[in-house]
Amino acid sequence: MSLLLPFPRATAPLTLDDLDGIAKIYPHGEPDHLKxxxxxxxxxxSLIKTWGIKPGEKVLEIGCGQGDCTVVLATAVGDGGSVTALDPASLDYGSPYTLGQAQAYLKASSVGPRITFVQADPIAFLAQTTERYTTAVLAQCSWYFASPQVWSDILAALLQRVDRVCVSEYALSAGDPRAAAHVLATFAQAALEVHKDGGKSTSNVRTVFSPARLKSAAISTGLKVESEILMRPPEGMLDGKWEVGWVLSAGFAKEIDDHVKDEREKAVVIAARDSVQAAVELLKAKDEKVATMDIWVATFVKEA
Incomplete structure (x- = not known):
């Protein structure tokens, strides 16, 4: 892995429209990584514009990971705002850069003074903090939760600390037919994950929620939907390619053998994997590549 290169110092304040400028202060070691x-x-x-996050806001981001959403949030809130970026994962987790490397790099950037990174369980953090935030952001992180109950518990805890909750998650739909393989790969991973301990798994897909289930749980905790849309990811966003690649890898096949002992249950996971391979072969026949599935974007506020 290449060492992180020094980022260019901004000559003027960044805006959400300066995508190249924001990308250049996000960790990347070699020129091709910028692509x-x-x-x-x-x-x-696009998420942050849809949610309408404004300068001066005090944002709590849950599931910040390496900070790709954090750096954009920090740009949006400006010098008068702040982002508390929370993730329970080990600082050694992540590739090509660990969470610790990426977060340290962003802290040293032009928007770094606006960011506070916290390594903590979200529910434990919300139980002990006395801070209030204008907005909580959960951007494509719910599938990392160990169980559906974690999602509900986080929302219940947020009710006491935020004015609104902004959520995005993969929608399990393929408005672009090239993304069908990504949807199938998600279910293949989910079929394997139910045979693991969700609290110890390090997979990208640990608990699968549909938008309907995320919304139902939010409403049950006392929130109401203020807005929701489906968003088509930009061309070149590689999440679908990465997830499909993992499902078709030898490592995934080994995990099936390691974790699924019942032959009928194993047949289900293998069939799910085979369906991903079949979808990829159809794309190859048309000289097309895997795309990333739709993204559901919603804003919730408290019931009056």
Whole structure:
């Protein structure tokens, strides 16, 4: 892995429309990596514009990971705002850069003074903090939760600390037919994950929620939907390619053998994997590549 390169100092304040400028202060070691980062930043900026996050806001981001949404949030809130970016994962977790490396890099950037990174369980953090926030953001992180109850518990805790909750998650739909393989790969991973301990898993898909289930749980905790849309990811966003690649890898096949002992249950996971392979072969026949599935974007506020 390349060392993180020094980021260019901004000569003027960044805005959400300066996607290249934001991408250049996100960690990347080699020039080609910018091609991967740029669509991610574009998608995060689209989220934040949809949610209407304004300068001066005090944002709590749950599931910040390496900070691709954090850096865009910090741009949006400006010098008068702040982002508390929370993630329970080990600082050694992540690739090509660990959470610790990426977060340290962003802290040293031009928007770093606006960011506070916290390594903590979200529910434990919300139980002990006395801070109030204008907005909580959960951007494509719910599938990392160990169980559906974690999602409900986080929302219940947020009710006491925020004015609104902004959520995005993969929608399990393929408005672009090239994304069908990504949807199938998600269910293949989910079929394997139910045979693991969710609290110890390090997979990208640990608990699958549909938008309907996320929304139902939010309403049950006392929130109401203020707005919701489906968003098509930018061309070049590689999440679908990465997830499909993992499902078709030898490592995934080994995990099936390691974790699924019942032959009928194993047949289900293998069939799910085979369906991903079949979808990829159809794309290859048309000289097309895997795309990333739709993203559900919603804003919730407290019931009056």
């Amino acid at each position: 991967i980062v740029r669509p991610q930043i574009e998608q995060r900026a």
